[in-house]
Amino acid sequence: SLHVIAAKGRRMPPPPSSSSSSKGGVTKADEDAVEFRKEAKDMWVDDTALLTVEVKDAVIVDGHVDYVINVKRTTGLTSTSWQLTRRYSALRDLNAALERLTGLSLNFPPKKAFGNLDRGFVQDRQKELQAYIERLLLMPLIRFSPEFMSFFDSDHYSIPFEADAFQGVSMYLRSEQNWELVEPLPMGWRFRKEFFAVRATNKEDNKEYVVTYNPMSPAVAASINLESVSSAFKYLAGINHPYIAPANVGCLHQAHLPTGIFIRELHSKGSVLDLITRTKNFKQPYLKKYGVKKPRGLDLKVVQLYGRQVLEALKFLHEKHIPYGHLHSGNVLVVSADVVQISDYENAILGLPARLKPHMLQLPCVQSMEAQDVYAFGHLLYEMIFGEPLTTPAITDLPPHTPGASLLEKILAPGVKAMPTVAELMAEPFFAMVQLAPMKPSFKISVRAKELITATWTSTENALRAERQAAEQAARRKEKPAKDKVVASSTAAVPAKSSSSSGGTAGPSAASRRASSSTEKSAATSKQASSQSLTTPALAPAPAPAPAPAAAASKKQSISAAPPAPPAPPAAPAAPPPPPAPPAMKAPPLPPMAPAAPPPPPMPSSMGGGGGGGERGALLGSIQGFAKGKLKKAVTNDRSGALV
Numbered sequence: 001s002l003h004v005i006a007a008k009g010r011r012m013p014p015p016p017s018s019s020s021s022s023k024g025g026v027t028k029a030d031e032d033a034v035e036f037r038k039e040a041k042d043m044w045v046d047d048t049a050l051l052t053v054e055v056k057d058a059v060i061v062d063g064h065v066d067y068v069i070n071v072k073r074t075t076g077l078t079s080t081s082w083q084l085t086r087r088y089s090a091l092r093d094l095n096a097a098l099e100r101l102t103g104l105s106l107n108f109p110p111k112k113a114f115g116n117l118d119r120g121f122v123q124d125r126q127k128e129l130q131a132y133i134e135r136l137l138l139m140p141l142i143r144f145s146p147e148f149m150s151f152f153d154s155d156h157y158s159i160p161f162e163a164d165a166f167q168g169v170s171m172y173l174r175s176e177q178n179w180e181l182v183e184p185l186p187m188g189w190r191f192r193k194e195f196f197a198v199r200a201t202n203k204e205d206n207k208e209y210v211v212t213y214n215p216m217s218p219a220v221a222a223s224i225n226l227e228s229v230s231s232a233f234k235y236l237a238g239i240n241h242p243y244i245a246p247a248n249v250g251c252l253h254q255a256h257l258p259t260g261i262f263i264r265e266l267h268s269k270g271s272v273l274d275l276i277t278r279t280k281n282f283k284q285p286y287l288k289k290y291g292v293k294k295p296r297g298l299d300l301k302v303v304q305l306y307g308r309q310v311l312e313a314l315k316f317l318h319e320k321h322i323p324y325g326h327l328h329s330g331n332v333l334v335v336s337a338d339v340v341q342i343s344d345y346e347n348a349i350l351g352l353p354a355r356l357k358p359h360m361l362q363l364p365c366v367q368s369m370e371a372q373d374v375y376a377f378g379h380l381l382y383e384m385i386f387g388e389p390l391t392t393p394a395i396t397d398l399p400p401h402t403p404g405a406s407l408l409e410k411i412l413a414p415g416v417k418a419m420p421t422v423a424e425l426m427a428e429p430f431f432a433m434v435q436l437a438p439m440k441p442s443f444k445i446s447v448r449a450k451e452l453i454t455a456t457w458t459s460t461e462n463a464l465r466a467e468r469q470a471a472e473q474a475a476r477r478k479e480k481p482a483k484d485k486v487v488a489s490s491t492a493a494v495p496a497k498s499s500s501s502s503g504g505t506a507g508p509s510a511a512s513r514r515a516s517s518s519t520e521k522s523a524a525t526s527k528q529a530s531s532q533s534l535t536t537p538a539l540a541p542a543p544a545p546a547p548a549p550a551a552a553a554s555k556k557q558s559i560s561a562a563p564p565a566p567p568a569p570p571a572a573p574a575a576p577p578p579p580p581a582p583p584a585m586k587a588p589p590l591p592p593m594a595p596a597a598p599p600p601p602p603m604p605s606s607m608g609g610g611g612g613g614g615e616r617g618a619l620l621g622s623i624q625g626f627a628k629g630k631l632k633k634a635v636t637n638d639r640s641g642a643l644v
Helices: 028-043 088-102 119-137 146-152 161-176 226-236 272-276 286-290 300-319 369-386 405-412 422-426 447-493 510-535 611-624
Strands: 020-023 050-061 064-074 079-087 179-185 194-200 209-215 249-254 258-265 332-336 339-342 556-558
Touching: 050 119, 064 088, 064 119, 079 088, 088 119, 088 146, 088 286, 161 179, 161 194, 161 209, 161 249, 161 258, 179 209, 226 249, 226 258, 226 447, 272 332, 272 369, 300 339, 300 369, 300 422, 369 405, 369 422, 369 447
Parallel strands: none
Antiparallel strands: 050 064, 050 556, 064 079, 179 194, 194 209, 209 258, 249 258, 332 339
């Protein structure tokens, strides 16, 4: 049946049923459309967002290994993380599908029949899978493929957009009556953008045409006047420029989601990407026709000719203030051997993210709409010269005698402060020698549509700036803890400086005094504890707690975690308690105190008269009459020793 068609290598489910329900004439198709619109809005994500995949752990479960994979999608404004559990066989099936579709050898870690549960082997396999996934992330051909994305993000890449596109295109073509649907075309890298081959009902028109069905971003659809969008699309389809692909139809269809529908001529030579990859049948699945093993750049004169024509198209769009931002080799159509045309200039109004946006967010020099197009032109020029896309934001080095090396460095060299303008690029000797036929381009647009296009130009620039600022703030927040940690460790390593009074010797600092005080307190505490240990019987050490009964072996065992420690040896039997201390001996009673000696007789006074002389005489007499032998030995009761 018609609804069972292979789009982008996947099988399409049947379209919603059109049977009527009993709810006031509302059909089942209407209910399905409402539900689909809500689901599609929830499922909408930025396909170009930075995706990081980490094989975090490996767990043995029931005789096989489950790999725990952390996935993170990051844009300038948001970041979302989730976790997957995948077996080796599932990853192997993904690799088999990718190799079958691309014809490439992706060096997947081989299978091992015996010993595949050994801890060392599983850890090595985990590292190999991590390296394998990182290689795929650097290949745009695979990174944006539905097979790859649905494997790591099935929640957002499982909704059947193909069925909705087929139904929407069929409804639109029936209303127009000038076109008829031929077949789906597995073209393009965007998950939600579908292509169909159509032909004119006019028998005299023998050309082939392609219709693109491209849903609008829900965020843009909620903040824009859809009638103005539809009007702008009609005017954009009427652009008359030799190097801009015209559209026979440009409209906004509102079946399930606000969707741009454009019908353009399908040229037999395909796009510049088809020339680079030497694709003979561009109607093949996307991965298969672009899975090239030996890249080949274009002839230098062809690069100069096509580059100059693309610059002329960009100059016209910038003069008319028409936002583009979606220049790449797949959007440059080869009309003939001497003429190319850029297409898909409606993407900016639909709110679709540019394919190179992750790179642009890392470059402060890419600010304006013109700078975005010039930067994308640099990538296009690089791909036409070398035959393969540049996968990094900037070029680190170029081979000697590279054609257009100075031009590439002005756009793609690290540390570029400002992008050159289109006029400056056209004045370069690399393009100035190209002679083009005289042109008389034209573009008519209403005031209402012009206001919408101008607003889209401004909002596209503002959105990129906002995302870059958010990304820079996130990077600073991420670096701050590490920086604070380094500063703290450096401060701790610097010894405290001693403070000195002016004109005198340096005295101890406050830190030294505090340290000295702490040392003295510690010494006093130790001395007190030592004193207590002499007078208090020592407590026997508490016996070690009995080991808990061994738990049942778990069915899951993490490989990344450290291996379990060996069981502790049985505790030695506790020492017998010490014998009771003997009763303390009582000290002998003190002997009775001897009676005090009688006072010495008063000394005869040598001086008569006053009482003062008598007292002095008595004192002198007592001193003279002192004898050591008359003293008695005192008995001391010493209680400072330990009781035994």
